[in-house]
């Protein structure tokens with residue numbers, strides 16, 4: 004394993020060659036590109052489709068594309084999608100069944116579609132999110148085979164974060180703008196060039212196919228400085244308290260009523276969140292009743308039907324549904340999966356139409372708890 | 381014996397019944413599974429009830445409608461209302477917020493010929509309804525799903541959630557967040573496949589309030605995005621005006 008190899012340097016032609024090499028391997032290359040007034044993730048046929056010279060201006064409930072003088076390709080955050088759109092697709096057929104005229108029923112499991120993805124531009128927060136979601140979907144006794152196959156075959160070219168957005172708060176979730184292991188190649192964008200570090204044999208072999216040179220200490224130093232500066236420029240932060248304990252102590256907080264009055268219960272936060280994994284299944288039959296299919300599709304704890312048991316939903320009030328979202332992300336996720344469910348990517352803040360801000364809600368819960376504490380003293 | 385199907389209309393534009401005729405790929409199969417006993421838009425040959433499944437389009441706007449819907453209910457084992465008119469009173473329910481006599485005088489040369497109720501009301505305000513399928517017009521796939529579910533004896537798989545779910549599932553960029561476009565998607569029931577936002581338009585609310593709606597929370601968002609109080613009211617007062625109004629002051 005050549006992960007200790009000295010960092011290399013790619014220029015823009017080198018980046019183009021990297022994408023061409025991935026395409027030549029038969030991979031579906033997914034990366035950021037501009038569409039419909041946002042930087043979305045979509046299939047790229049060349050590095051030219053990357054959002055060179057585009058950045059974003061973010062606020063709670065607001066996302067705008069802005070031009071950047073420096074021509075950077077990866078200086079944007081909190082897009083409307085995440086890599087889960089590809090690894091854990093919104094809809095997937097699980098099996099189908101046929102009934103013969105004699106009344107026999109035969110089942111056909113769906114062979115999951117396992118495209119060979121290459122993800123270009125995975126930010127450090129999103130790499131952590133992939134690891135968290137992977138633990139959920141493949142960790143237990145009932146692994147999601149489709150997910151596992153897609154994840155297993157995917158090649159990851161991460162990009163360190165040199166431009167956090169106004170909604171970003173990864174540092175206060177214990178992460179940061181520097182990339183953790185789990186990538187095949189990791190890039191750091193420095194003045195229109197890309198410092199490359201190798202994280203796997205596959206990454207090393209790929210780099211061999213692409214014209215590059217040694218990076219040298221100056222570029223390495225600039226890259227480190229850019230990432231260090233990003234760490235200091237987080238747009239937001241969670242309060243520095245034990246969030247799991249805070250969630251546990253806040254089940255009867257009044258703040259839930261306050262946020263419930265503003266929450267549309269539209270479910271956008273869960274669908275843009277790179278770690279939210281919930282799905283439901285639906286049966287699709289045809290008019291004759293001779294053919295049926297079972298589909299898995301994204302669901303959300305904001306959907307009334309999500310908690311429907313006999314006779315009605317368990318979480319019928321917006322209060323209980325918002326509380327489920329927040330306490331699951333920051334509290335009970337630890338009990339289930341051993342980590343927090345939030346990486347601080349900021350998507351739920353930017354893409355909430357009502358501009359509800361997870362960091363603000365947590366801070367308010369913390370303040371309320373402190374006030375409660377004083378009262379009882 | 382195949383189950384019998386009937387289609388009736390009250391005050392409506394016929395668009396929802398037309399959706400049934402639009403199901404070109406499924407019509408022959410459907411005709412194989414049910415006996416179409418009464419469907420004037422398709423055929424003038426009609427058979428009397430009782431009907432196993434009746435689809436009703438349109439709202440109740442006259443005393444005659446009110447009587448007819450009771451007769452239709454009495455002749456139907458299952459009654460499913462289709463479309464914004466039948467489920468929420470439709471666009472003609474704007475009269476509920478106005479003076480019908482004034483309308484009558486302004487619009488008709490001989491207002492005395494017009495015999496109408498002061499309100500347009502959904503079928504469910506008059507008789508028991510087994511299932512309400514919303515939309516203006518209804519969605520073809522959802523209609524087939526309702527018919528399929530009826531034939532299979534199960535509950536139709538028609539979601540309660542918002543249009544936002546459909547935007548996110550199909551990868552449409554949110555028009556409110558990214559463009560500042562006023563959109564009723566967060567409070568509107570999914571069903572159309574999030575058609576308008578896919579064309580960079582805000583949702584008009586054709587499918588009425590979603591099953592878990594918090595409309596008062598959307599008003600400040602619409603105001604933020606440039607609508608004044610009157611605009612907000614006009615935005616909500618289209619095909620499902622009465623249904624949205626009820627949600628505004630629950």
Ligand code: SF4
Pocket residue numbers: 132272275276277278279332344345346347348349350351352361
């Ligand atoms: S909860 Fe919000 S900030 Fe945290 S990972 Fe999910 S979308 Fe990102």
Ligand code: SF4
Pocket residue numbers: 273278279280281302303304305327328329331332
């Ligand atoms: S927050 Fe809600 S949608 Fe997300 S993983 Fe938890 S229960 Fe599922």
Ligand code: SF4
Pocket residue numbers: 265266267268269270271272273305354355356357358359
């Ligand atoms: S927090 Fe925002 S995005 Fe999430 S359900 Fe509520 S209004 Fe929708």
